[in-house]
Amino acid sequence: MTSTLILAIIVVLLGLAFNFSNGFNDSANIIAIPVGTRAVSPIKALILAGIFEFIGTYFFGQAVAKTIGRGIVEPSIFVGNKYAVIILFATLLTSTLWNVICTILGMPISASHALIGGLIGSAIAIAGIEVVKWNNVLKIFLTLLLAPVLGLVFAYILTKIVYFIARSAPRKINKLFKTLEVLASCFYAISHGSNDGQKAIGIITFSLIVLGLYSPTQDSFAPKWVIIACAICITLGIMFGGWAVIKTIGMNIYKIKHVNGFIAQLSASLVIYFASSIGLPLSTTHVITTSVMGTGAAERIKCVRWSVGRNVLFTWLLTIPTTALVAFFVYRLIFFILKILVW
Template sequence: MNSLIIAAVVLLNLVFSFSNGYNNSANLIAIPIGTRALLPIKALILASFFEFIGAYFLGQAVAKTVAVGIVNPAVFSNNYAIIILFSTLLTSIFWNTICTVIGFPISSSHALIGGFVGSSIAYAGFNVVNWNNVIKIFSMLIFAPIISFSLSYFITKIAYFLSRSASLKINNLYRNLQILSSWACAIAHGSNDGKRNVGIFVFSLMVLGVVSIKNGGFFIPQWVILLSALSISSGVMFGGLGVIKTVGMNIYKIKHINGFSAQTTSALVVYLASLLGIPLSTTHVVATSVMGTGAAERIKAVRWLVSKDIFLAWILTIPFSIFVSFILYKLIFLIVKNL
């Protein structure tokens, strides 16, 4: 295999991981910045560090699901299969970038998996996709926000009940708990989004013949994990400020107790999904957790019009990424075939 093609695929995977961290930075630091628990630069540095920890050490099951559970890498045996990788990653990078510029915290999981499905169908038809796993993943992407909203709502209610007779000093406690929960959220995010990116990276290398499944076991080269962890944590470091403002300030005016509730919920839901090997939309989880904690305090306090715009971006992501990746594969295929 041409070393130039391998280098291009590696670079594209790393750019996608960076763009993923750049957009999803809001999931990790918008809340502590919005409540002024942490200064922006400190929040970014800490989130980037804990993102790396989660992406490097945790979440192997998620990587396996993405690499071999959505489509069978063995099906992609000729050079045209490489176009799948470019179509998937270019679609995901484009959608991530557009929504980050606009300020919408979209799901890179939706964009990546939708793009993966669309380009795979363009290459080999509908039968190449493991629809049972795809339906399971998309079902979780639907139910996770509902779970997150409900859990955050109840955690907030419980926190207010336990604090009903406390002095104003309780705010300092919740501020410290919020900082700790933001670190947990970053670790959980790294274990899911970081390892999901590793999964598509490994799939790419399998198609190129650089990596193979040995003795029925799933193998991830350490250099792949390291580069992916570094790229997504670097993206977090340079996070999209427009998205941070949307999540941390525009959905609901967050206080320390709300930040603690939302981030604790997010960390629990996302890490549970990582243990189960399910690539989850951490964006959906965090945003609906913010909505849940806001609704627990006062339904009308949540800015539902902003929430409506976010939901619209979420709904559009899946069909957009499937369609664009399908068309992009066909276009690149025609160009390459006629060279």
């Protein structure tokens, strides 16, 4: 077995581990709301989330994977550079570790922020600041900022409309939305897979291009086996759950009713799916969080626990610079060790 193939296997395993941790943290948000409102049991919610997450990751395009794989840093410029593979180690180690730590702490962080920050930091470490496609990074950053705001606004407006229409029979309407809420959670799982499920696909494909093992075709940016493997791993992450994060989203921000759960998930799904269709990665966690806050604020603003939102915002703002800095030094450390021991 050649050294290139060994490196490829290691990077692929790290990428799949990242997708598993992504599922463990981010995708738990899919079941938080329907479970929190008792619209469906945790086991049924996990099964539904797993099925529809796989569908979203596998069948709903590769636009986000392409953005991650070559929209931030062009992988072809590193082909033949024996140090370039360290970029992937540093990126995936940093982002996976950040995901796991924040999950343990019960903070719904963004896997997108962690992955993008890690990729930027490690790429700068090997080739300098000019290697990063800053125009694309700016578009992504603006999307990361704007998407949660849109989720909040859409949920707020939609809640006001629904409550105005159903003002004469609010309890009957809430019962009606119990079924719709479960359907909305399935739609959210699909939209989540179309965005978050694509990120590891992009980074693994990036590594295969750098190692000279794969060239994208007109029909597909990523190899089919990578798409399937990533879809399976994020689904397994969901099945193992992320109960601390589930509690944060489902209950700590706002005690949700069925109608609010439906509106929050529908609003978040629309924002996420639109971003996925144009290849923009975003924080699905933060979109669903602000959507929950938006529907809660529309009903009664004092019911929303804004302190939880502030904690989420703090982690949100901290993730990209922290992971970029850590990945920069992780790259330097791995480079230093390998230069002494191997190269």
